Amino acid sequence: AQSVTQLDSHVSVSEGTPVLLRCNYSSSYSPSLFxxxxxxxxxxxxxxxxxxxxxxxxxxNGFEAEFKKSETSFxxxxxxxxxxxxxxxxxxxxxxxxxxxxKLTFGTGTQLKVEL
Amino acid sequence: DTGVSQDPRHKIxxxxxxxxxxxxxxxxxxxxxxxxxxxxxxxEFLTYFQNEAQLEKSRLLSDRFSAERPKGSFSTLEIQRTxxxxxxxxxxxxxxxxxxxxxxxxxxxTRLTVL
Numbered sequence: 001a002q003s004v005t006q007l008d009s010h011v012s013v014s015e016g017t018p019v020l021l022r023c024n025y026s027s028s029y030s031p032s033l034f035x036x037x038x039x040x041x042x043x044x045x046x047x048x049x050x051x052x053x054x055x056x057x058x059x060x061n062g063f064e065a066e067f068k069k070s071e072t073s074f075x076x077x078x079x080x081x082x083x084x085x086x087x088x089x090x091x092x093x094x095x096x097x098x099x100x101x102x103k104l105t106f107g108t109g110t111q112l113k114v115e116l
Numbered sequence: 117d118t119g120v121s122q123d124p125r126h127k128i129x130x131x132x133x134x135x136x137x138x139x140x141x142x143x144x145x146x147x148x149x150x151x152x153x154x155x156x157x158x159x160e161f162l163t164y165f166q167n168e169a170q171l172e173k174s175r176l177l178s179d180r181f182s183a184e185r186p187k188g189s190f191s192t193l194e195i196q197r198t199x200x201x202x203x204x205x206x207x208x209x210x211x212x213x214x215x216x217x218x219x220x221x222x223x224x225x226t227r228l229t230v231l
Contacts, residue, residue: 032217043120044159044207044222051217090158094217099166101147102217104209106158 002027002093004074006107014115019063019078021110023091026072032094033074034104035065039087047089050074061085086114118142120223122208128229129198136194137226141210148191149220150183152176153205165191166213198230 007022025031035047048059055067065076074091091107121140129135141148146167151159162181164172167188177183180198185191195202205227209220 036222041224043224044209046219046221049217049219092158097164097172099164099169099171100213100215101149101164101166101171101211102220103161103164103172104149104151104159104220105161108156109158 002031002095002105004033004091004093004105004107006091006110008110009108010111010113012113012115013081015083016080019076019081019085019112021076021089021091021112023074023076023107024072025074025091025093027093032102033065033067034092034094035059035063035074035076036090036092036106037087038090038109044090047076081112081114083114083116086112088112120208120210120221122206122223122226124226125224126227126229128231130231131198131200133198134194134196135198135228136192137206137208137228139191139193139208139210139223141189141191141208142221143189144212145210145221146188146213147211147218147220148185149209149211150191150193151207151209153207153225154203159205159207162193195228198228200230203228203230 034049036044094102148165150162153159165185180196205225207225208223211218
């Protein structure tokens with residue numbers, strides 16, 4: 001079965017410093033992996049996705065993630081945090097469904113706090 | 117493209133009552149998904165439609181839950197005889213259906229509180 005584990009439930013950084021949100025995955029085949037962000041009172045927004053093309057994936061708002069098969073990891077990074085990055089981040093693995101759809105299996109989330 | 121919309125945004129009901137939620141996907145998206153998110157957790161898959169056909173249901177979707185997408189456009193999720201454990205955020209997502217890993221776009225959710 002496909003699953004993801006987010007290693008930190010809370011991460012706190014200072015504005016302007018790097019962000020690292022860690023995610024490990026478990027999959028019996030080459031997975032499709034995503035990072036979504038959820039701001040308070042707003043819908044989930046896709047940050048980036050990996051679908052077996054380039055292992056370094058660039059997303060919106062300066063975020064990127066690197067797929068490392070040997071480590072079964074898909075960590076999310078950003079060089080410099082901004083106050084507006086404060087939100088909950090979900091690592092997600094996709095499972096193919098009947099008819100071609102895909103079920104998203106979410107991690108438990110990492111709450112990112114950005115301090116002045 | 118107005119995004120995925122859900123109605124209502126909030127619903128408070130008493131235990132034992134029936135509730136119905138509506139989801140309007142992005143136009144021309146032929147795949148529609150329902151998820152449930154409880155406090156402090158990530159969303160969990162409930163069910164999936166390809167056009168009007170309901171192709172997959174999670175074991176989380178008990179007999180009290182029913183979902184429809186009658187014309188392959190909007191969808192409704194009904195919960196009968198609500199229980200306090202049904203309190204959660206119900207999220208709808210849609211995707212174009214161009215590939216097996218196409219992006220799912222989420223609506224703002226309907227927050228259900230069962231008293």
